[in-house]
Amino acid sequence: MISGSSAAVAPGLLGVVAEAIGEPSLPMSLLSSIGDVDSADANYALWHLSRLVHDDPQLTAAFDAGLNDVLSRVTPQFTGEWNEFLVEFGSRGPDEWDLRSPTWETHPQLLLAALDRVRLQSDDESPHARHREKATQRDALIAKARVALSDKPDIAPLLDLGLGAGKMMAHRERTKTSIVRVLHEARVAFRELGRRHGHDELVFQVLDSELDAYIANPSSFTNKLTKRYKEWRELFDLEPPFIIANATVAPLSEWARKNDNLVAVAHTGDALVGVAGSPGTARGIARVVLDPGDPGDLEPGDILVAPCTDPSWTPLFMTSAAVVVNVGGQISHAVIVSRELGVPCVVSITDATKRIADGALIEVNGTTGVVTIL
Structure with missing residues (x-):
């Protein structure tokens, strides 16, 4: 909470500075390439894996042949580094707060699909080089802003306050990473429980109060869990309310269906x-x-x-x-x-x-x- 709240004030503080010196686009540039951001670290590691594929004809051929069973066709070096990657970053995945959601470890195809795209990128587009370039630009802008603020003593302190708050973004990402790793340990256990009883996805419909009874007699829950799963999947077709006021939520029967939301495609010049x-x-x-x-x-x-x-x-x-x-x-x-x-x-x-x-x-x-x- 502290890191998230502190990070949130950075754009506002730097926005005041930007307005004072007539540089409205300054805040986002000053918050670029702050470094030590956990959610970016996986990308640097994946870039390394992509260079292994990019530079090795055997690995390139393996990926060119398709992603099905590609891991059975790669080199021992790649296998070793791939496994190390999953140990460090395997807890990441879409909607990773949700125990039911797949992750790079439980569903490696997610990661392979991304790697298959990144391997096509040229070495000139290295994220490390981009990061260094933006960091150099940021440092130059900070120096320029200090000069512009030299005659504005009331505003000048906000620059360092904003930069300090911006560094809390890395702590915010670290907090999420730590929580996600713990959640993933529970996810893996639940997936194994579901696998053993033929309830791969249904197991996530078990209530906390039902766990002991489920473990004692899993088959007795099949019909109940199947019904819950069906009802849960039906929610994906609905558009939830954008704002909930006074803790009052309209019944599901009044929610709009996503397919009913017709949106005009933008045209040239828009x-x-x-x-x-x-x-x-x-x-x-x-x-x-x-x-x-x-x-x-x-x-x-x-x-x-x-x-x-x-x-x-x-x-x-x-x-x-x-x-x-x-x-x-x-x-x-x-x-x-x-x-x-x-x-x-x-x-x-x-x-x-x-x-x-x-x-x-x-x-x-x-x-x-x-x-x-x-």
Whole structure:
């Protein structure tokens, strides 16, 4: 809570500084490449794995042949480093707060799909090099801001306060990583319990109060768990209320169905305004990806358009020229990792995955928060 709250004030403090010196785009640049961000570390490690594949004809051929059983065709060195990666980062995955959600360890295909895209990137696009470049730019901007604040004694202290608060973003990410690792230990145990009793996914429908009875007689729960699972899956077709007031939630029968939400596709010349996340500008082909385990045609230089992101999505950032996300704020995971990797990012463009056509040529301005259809 402390790290999250402290990190949240950084954009505001630096925003006051930026306004005082006439540099409105300054905050996101000053919060770039702060270093020691756990959610970015997995990307650096995956980049190393991608270079092993990129530089080895045998590994390249193994991946070119398809991802099915690819791990049976790789070199012993790759196998060793792959296993080390899973020990360190295997707890990460989409919706990783949820025990039921797959992770890189429980479902390695998720990670292989990302690696298969990153291996196509050239060495020139190393995230390490991008990080160093952005860090150098940030240091220069800090020095410039200090000069501009020399005659503003009331505002000048806010610069260091904002920079200090910005460093708390790394602590915020560390907090989440620590919690996720503990949750993953429980996840693995539940998955094994479900596997033993033929309830691979159903086991996550067991209530805490039912655990002892379930372990004593798993088969007696099959019908009950199947019914719960069906009802739970039906929720995925509904659009939850955007705001809940006074702890009052409308009955499910009144929730809109996601397929009923028709959104017009943006056309050439349209400018979609979101929240500036990571500075920089990029042009490229938009690739709408709804599942990090299925990146489709995403190629180096394309622009990733995603519904939301967590650390399991971020390896795809290393293939992308820029990132656009339906939701998020200035300290969301997409933004923090984008700034660490030096990738322009715009978040909070409502329905971006529906408004931006897959294959469209777009320009992303992560400094102003504007995405233009070209």
